[in-house]
Amino acid sequence: xxxxxxxxxxxxxxxxxKHARKRYRAERRFxxxxxxxxxxxxxxxxLLVISIVxxxxxxxxxxxxxxxxxxxxxxxxxxxxxDPSVLARADYRKLARASLRKLFPDVKKRGDxxxxxxxxxxxxxxxxxxxxxxxxxxxxQTRRVEIxxxxxxxxxxxxxxxxxxxxxxxxxxxxxxxxxxxxxxxGAITSHxxxxxxxxxxxxxxxxxxxxxxxxxxxxxxxxTLALSFxxxxxxxxxxxxxxxxxxxxxxxxxxxxxxxxxxxxxxxLLGLAVFLNxxxxxxxxxxxxxxxxxxxxxxxxxxxxxxxxxxxxxxxREAAFGVGASELQVVTHHVVPLxxxxxxxxxxxGMARALGETAPLLMIGMVAFIVDxxxxxxxxxxxxxxxxxxxxxxxxxxxxxxxxxxxMALLGFLMLMNALxxxxxxxxxxxx
Amino acid sequence: xLDSETNSATIADPKVVCRDVSVSYSGKQALFDIDLDIxxxxxxxxxxxSGCGKSTFLRCMNRMNDVIDGCVVTGSISVDGVEILxxxxxxxxxxxxxxxxxxxxxxxxxSIYDNIAYGPRxxxxxxxxxxxxxxxxxxxxxxxxxxxxxDRLLQPGTGLSGGQQQRLCIARAIAVRPDVILMDEPCSxxxxxxxxxxxxLIDELKRSYSIVIVTHSMQQAARVxxxxxxxxxxxxxxxxxxxxxxxNPRDERTQGxxxxxxx
Numbered sequence: 015x016x017x018x019x020x021x022x023x024x025x026x027x028x029x030x031x032k033h034a035r036k037r038y039r040a041e042r043r044f045x046x047x048x049x050x051x052x053x054x055x056x057x058x059x060x061l062l063v064i065s066i067v068x069x070x071x072x073x074x075x076x077x078x079x080x081x082x083x084x085x086x087x088x089x090x091x092x093x094x095x096x097d098p099s100v101l102a103r104a105d106y107r108k109l110a111r112a113s114l115r116k117l118f119p120d121v122k123k124r125g126d127x128x129x130x131x132x133x134x135x136x137x138x139x140x141x142x143x144x145x146x147x148x149x150x151x152x153x154x155q156t157r158r159v160e161i162x163x164x165x166x167x168x169x170x171x172x173x174x175x176x177x178x179x180x181x182x183x184x185x186x187x188x189x190x191x192x193x194x195x196x197x198x199x200x201g202a203i204t205s206h207x208x209x210x211x212x213x214x215x216x217x218x219x220x221x222x223x224x225x226x227x228x229x230x231x232x233x234x235x236x237x238x239t240l241a242l243s244f245x246x247x248x249x250x251x252x253x254x255x256x257x258x259x260x261x262x263x264x265x266x267x268x269x270x271x272x273x274x275x276x277x278x279x280x281x282x283x284l285l286g287l288a289v290f291l292n293x294x295x296x297x298x299x300x301x302x303x304x305x306x307x308x309x310x311x312x313x314x315x316x317x318x319x320x321x322x323x324x325x326x327x328x329x330x331x332r333e334a335a336f337g338v339g340a341s342e343l344q345v346v347t348h349h350v351v352p353l354x355x356x357x358x359x360x361x362x363x364x365g366m367a368r369a370l371g372e373t374a375p376l377l378m379i380g381m382v383a384f385i386v387d388x389x390x391x392x393x394x395x396x397x398x399x400x401x402x403x404x405x406x407x408x409x410x411x412x413x414x415x416x417x418x419x420x421x422x423m424a425l426l427g428f429l430m431l432m433n434a435l436x437x438x439x440x441x442x443x444x445x446x447x
Numbered sequence: 448x449l450d451s452e453t454n455s456a457t458i459a460d461p462k463v464v465c466r467d468v469s470v471s472y473s474g475k476q477a478l479f480d481i482d483l484d485i486x487x488x489x490x491x492x493x494x495x496x497s498g499c500g501k502s503t504f505l506r507c508m509n510r511m512n513d514v515i516d517g518c519v520v521t522g523s524i525s526v527d528g529v530e531i532l533x534x535x536x537x538x539x540x541x542x543x544x545x546x547x548x549x550x551x552x553x554x555x556x557x558s559i560y561d562n563i564a565y566g567p568r569x570x571x572x573x574x575x576x577x578x579x580x581x582x583x584x585x586x587x588x589x590x591x592x593x594x595x596x597x598d599r600l601l602q603p604g605t606g607l608s609g610g611q612q613q614r615l616c617i618a619r620a621i622a623v624r625p626d627v628i629l630m631d632e633p634c635s636x637x638x639x640x641x642x643x644x645x646x647x648l649i650d651e652l653k654r655s656y657s658i659v660i661v662t663h664s665m666q667q668a669a670r671v672x673x674x675x676x677x678x679x680x681x682x683x684x685x686x687x688x689x690x691x692x693x694x695n696p697r698d699e700r701t702q703g704x705x706x707x708x709x710x
Binding site: 259260337339348 | 509511514516539540541542543546547548549551553554555556565566569570616619620622623
């Protein structure tokens with residue numbers, strides 16, 4: 015009976031039981047450390063996301079001022095020829111100013127007038143020109159048009175400028191506040207989704223600046239990167255893993271590929287500047303060169319990921335293929351590479367995601383230029399998402415702060431999309447042997 | 448190396464003739480001057496303790512050792528009178544003539560149909576889909592698997608049971624119409640029932656093919672083979688009719704191994 019008690023550990027106060035309790039305590043402590051570490055990481059991530067969303071969400075809507083604009087024929091098209099080039103060059107600002115003066119007839123002083131006109135975005139002329147270009151029959155009529163408010167007005171309306179602060183500390187003065195209050199009571203101030211952000215290129219004026227140019231630039235850049243680094247990387251990995259003899263030379267190559275993966279990215283930018291721009295004379299600020307530089311940077315990542323994916327294909331599959339008389343190339347192309355493909359693709363996507371977020375090397379090759387137009391090909395001047403964020407973060411206007419965070423959200427969205435794709439590919443094509 | 452009078456390493460009408468075969472891996476010698484004949488339309492089993500070189504010897508006969516870095520094979524192996532260690536002989540062509548079945552069932556992660564069809568396809572042995580269908584069916588029939596899988600030919604081969612997978616691998620090997628089939632412990636990963644089925648199959652197949660089987664099970668060697676060679680420390684200690692080896696071994700070491708004193 016005593017034997018059994020001892021062996022099943024029923025005795026409560028034996029040394030054995032105390033020892034077991036100690037072990038359980040140690041285990042619980044270890045688990046707590048793990049949970050704490052994960053909670054800390056999750057907390058920091060949440061902090062990051064919350065702070066970005068909190069500052070950035072206001073960039074997704076925007077205020078406009080609705081004005082009754084009279085499209086006077088003698089201002090827009092004095093000769094009456096309706097020539098599109100004449101229509102495009104007319105002084106539309108004058109029309110908008112006239113309607114503002116009509117609303118506030120008692121503003122007489124020159125300085126006050128300038129302030130009054132400053133409520134509207136500088137882009138007003140373009141906005142009206144686009145309306146007339148789309149519908150020339152507007153000329154001679156009066157229409158209610160929603161005109162973008164200037165960035166300061168927009169910030170004030172979003173509550174970023176405190177009206178109780180001393181006037182000298184405010185970018186919106188007492189007079190302007192009075193005008194805006196009147197417009198507000200008239201129901202002339204409207205807020206709407208900021209579609210420009212998703213459809214236009216960069217601008218000096220925050221209310222006109224869009225992220226689409228940078229997104230297209232990133233797309234072209236990554237296209238070049240993928241087209242260069244994926245085939246080269248996979249071929250290099252396949253050759254090194256499956257065909258190359260294992261000797262000193264391949265060892266040296268392997269060590270150097272691993273070293274390349276650790277080279278700071280700005281060094282690749284300098285290389286691109288020296289070789290692609292100065293020696294080969296390729297266009298500056300172009301996604302072509304940006305993509306080539308990022309391809310150099312991504313290659314080692316793809317090679318290393320592909321090699322480990324190829325290594326993970328069990329030797330029994332190779333033996334089976336050799337056993338029925340497949341040649342070395344057939345073994346690789348029919349069996350090993352297809353089986354390693356999910357791993358190779360995962361590596362490639364992770365490499366691409368890294369390239370998508372890369373800024374430093376692109377600064378070196380001039381992709382940091384101020385570019386308004388949406389790039390149409392890989393040789394057009396362009397910028398990319400992280401560089402656009404960098405440019406906006408560097409701008410002094412209050413309204414760019416929100417746009418910077420909005421850009422970060424867009425970039426993070428794309429990164430998450432790419433990483434999710436990598437996970438899905440891995441799950442989808444995972445095979446058991 | 449061997450005294451052919453007492454050991455009968457040579458036989459009349461051999462399929463494969465091996466003389467002075469030595470193998471070394473990166474300078475370390477694993478096989479020493481092996482002389483052995485493989486008879487046609489019979490099963491030859493290679494037995495011996497782990498690491499004695501029987502698998503290495505088996506892999507010489509279809510030059511599977513070629514793909515291992517640092518492996519050097521010397522001596523002479525001829526199949527139907529053709530020297531196969533000659534550099535001019537294409538290993539790919541040789542492996543069509545000398546098929547192989549491995550220790551662990553290793554079907555390709557493809558459909559059952561594609562597993563069988565792969566070999567005939569890459570060797571260009573068939574013309575058209577009908578002919579390929581026929582090869583797949585006859586191969587599966589000969590491997591005794593047709594009835595079990597005929598309704599799910601397009602399902603993955605890896606979804607079959609272990610014994611079925613091994614018979615699939617045998618069907619894959621015979622689909623390219625080889626002369627010799629090498630089997631490297633084909634039943635070591637199978638349960639006794641699946642083993643019995645594979646053994647029956649081997650007995651069937653010996654009518655059409657010459658079979659060499661490496662096995663750790665002496666009962667299996669006794670059941671399926673007509674000739675047996677006992678390997679030990681890289682040499683052939685004794686070779687002869689299976690019955691003679693198991694009932695009346697001439698060498699003390701063979702005696703010790705088959706009675707379980709070492710191995």
